Amino acid sequence: MRRALRWLMAVCVVVATSTAAYAADLRPLVQALGSGGYSGTEKALAQLSEAGDPAAVPVIEALQAGDLYVRKSDGTVVVARKSGDAFTLTDPLTRAALGDAPAAAVEKIRINNSLRRAISASLGALTLMSPDAGVRRSAADAVFKSRDASALETLSAAIAKEQDKGVRAAMEQARAAILLTGEAASKMTDADIQAATDTLTARGDRDALVLLNMVAGSGASDVTKKLAAAAVSTLEQKLAFWAALQNLWYGLSLGSVLLLAAIGLAVTFGVMGVINMAHGEMVMIGAYTTFLVQEFFRAHAPGLFDLSILVALPAAFLVSGGVGIIIERSVIRWLYGRPLETLLATWGLSLALQQAVRSIFGPTNREVGAPSWMSGAFELGGLTITYGRLWIVIFAFAVFAALLVALKRTWFGLSIRAVTQNRPMANAMGIRTARVDALTFGLGSGIAGLAGVALSQIDNVSPNLGQGYILDSFMVVVFGGVGNLWGTLVGALTLGSMNKFLEPYAGAVLGKILVLIFIILFIQRRPRGLFALKGRAVEA
């Protein structure tokens, strides 16, 4: 859609600059469009496109849109647009206003399907000569799709003149498509056919594959068929390679989402041994904090909206972390050493938090916008990568690295590890274990809040947001091995890619079921996860 729009705009610019010079030569041809019925229009159209003048483009477009009429009084071809009961008339070439006319005074130039095809082909051919590279390129693509043999000559002329490498490649592909599918194929030498199939293979997308498959299965000569078949297999391999890469990327993307959701749990569950079923709600609170921050920006500083996410990150960390500390101080600290009771109590908290958010913000989804630097996509070879996903992958790894550094290199991390490994001894060494407990739980919850900021970009911000992730997060932590951050990383990426690689074969739901069954069986083989802690700590 966007491409079409840009193309149209470019065409208009081109037309505006060159209208005056050519208007005179085209006039009789435009006039001819209005006489002789379908066949007369088609003949005039062919002559118009042979003239190779871009000034004809708006006329043909008007014809395509059904806006081209004949004024009955003098037989002039005009562009007419309905305004109220009457039509506003303009000159098709100069765009000069010609006044209004009642509906009865004009007659529409009708088009049929064969004309429609001819119209799009001639539009393609005409724009091949445009001074704008973007227009030429889309014109080449249009010809590639229509494979209209009448464009061949224009195309060859355009290729000879073309300076831009990318556009020339597109034009050559279009020519190859016409050559291989049209009647010309039978007269071509083997080398030419070879060159044409090579050009198409180089294009390397699904359109090229469809085309080559068609050639391989058509009534073309044996040589053509053989070459096309060879090209098809090369191309299929290439596409399969890119599809695998795309899957890998999707897997990485899903894996990093899982990592984000699970990494806070790796702290509360993995390091502290607290089963926090309200973890998902911490994620949800993070997402709602993002929503509130964005609302603030929308109301007070719409110009700085792109920065709202950057403000939401610390805000979500603090809010979720604060809620986490309150939960730890009020409920969880009474339940240390009783993991299953903790599970039930935090489940209860998660229900209450969900209902609280539902009561405050309503049960419907809340709109969280994406900053401009997170929207859009770019192509990398055969891959399409959206910026949003890319940032989430980067963010997930950044959070992981930051957490790792915090646990391994800071005094706070040292205290956490000391309290986890030997609580009485840490206490004896002067570490305030109660405070470390609260802060650790706050850290885990805060990271969940960060995950909420990221997930608000790709998921619906609703009171149920967290529930969708809680089970997955537990699976990741348990699969990776409790008490091991690297295990969480490997677990998240493995489960993410497994899910995405199964999806094309089994479908999304069955793929997920298979992953769950895999985890259940895997836990049987390694009851303590992928990277199990060894030694006495295990039994404690």
Add this chain to the structure above:
Amino acid sequence: MLLRFFLMGLDRKAGIVLTILAILAVAVPVMTLWVPADSPFHLSVFTVSLLGKYLCFALLALALDLVWGYCGILSLGHAAFFAIGGYAMGMYLMRQIGPRGVYGNPVLPDFMVFLNWKELPWYWWGFDQFWFAAVMVLVVPGALAFAFGWFAFRSRVTGVYLSIITQALTFALLLAFFRNDMGFGGNNGLTDFKDILGYDIQADTTRVALFVATVAALALSYMIASGVIASKLGKVLVALRDAESRVRFMGYDTESYKLFAWTLSACMAGVAGALYVPQVGIINPSEFAPASSIEAVIWVAVGGRGTLAGAILGAVLVNMGKSYFTGALPELWLFALGGLFVAVTLFLPKGLLGLGAQLKAKLPGRKASPLSNAQPADQKGA
């Protein structure tokens, strides 16, 4: 022999439970069918079905208490066995509809006609017979539990890990039953039942009979459960709940003991589901939701874990509360339930039935600080 087994479990508590159930089994039919409608003692059929539903949940809670309270296996997927039992019964009821469905197909249920299926899938064969469905209600949940437990207990998956993979199990089943091509009605499940054993399922007498059947099933399950617990087997179960390694080192094959209790419990849950479906008139995949399994755990916790009677009490009380709240104050229900979870785990570790003992223990003096108390004897199962 069998009689001795049942009598063994009969202590004073069991006497009270069974007496109450017997009174229910007699009083409810009388109050519904023979007391005139304008009398204050009349029970509407709606109330009877509601009570029947509570008692089905009570049976599920009883099954859960058997494994959680006495073997220390916290199952967060017991609703899966409940739902499978329910689906087995639902399949029988679907087949009973016969040509009265919307599409009038004598063999295929409506949703299969709708999906353009030509013949009944093999796993639906035999469900037109009540006895077959009744056997499947026990066999399918039992077999699933056996297979699952056989793997899990043999690999010594315990505690939290076991709880989490039971969640995974029920979640996987939830996703599977949502799929239309599984042949269980997909999202909509099985519903629109007409009759059971030839009697109209909507009729008052059928509803009362279903209620009585539920009471009977609950009483029988209670006797079996208390019989198991009073037996030597039950002593081993409690021992391995409190110190599994020690029991294993003494030469007991702990896996088999756990597997037995686990499978028995799943069968009970299946029966509960089978009785539940005709009384509520529908079974759909939402019964598999992880949340419903966790809710069942709170029933047991409220009543008192490891008391059997407490599970029944908790299930009935919590569900009565749910009926009241969702009707009168829907906004507050989740707060109430959430608060219940927190309050029970913090203040009522032994549940309502343990309240007396708890108060007595507290009288001499306050407990020491919570952290020094954080390692109870049954830490593994707790």
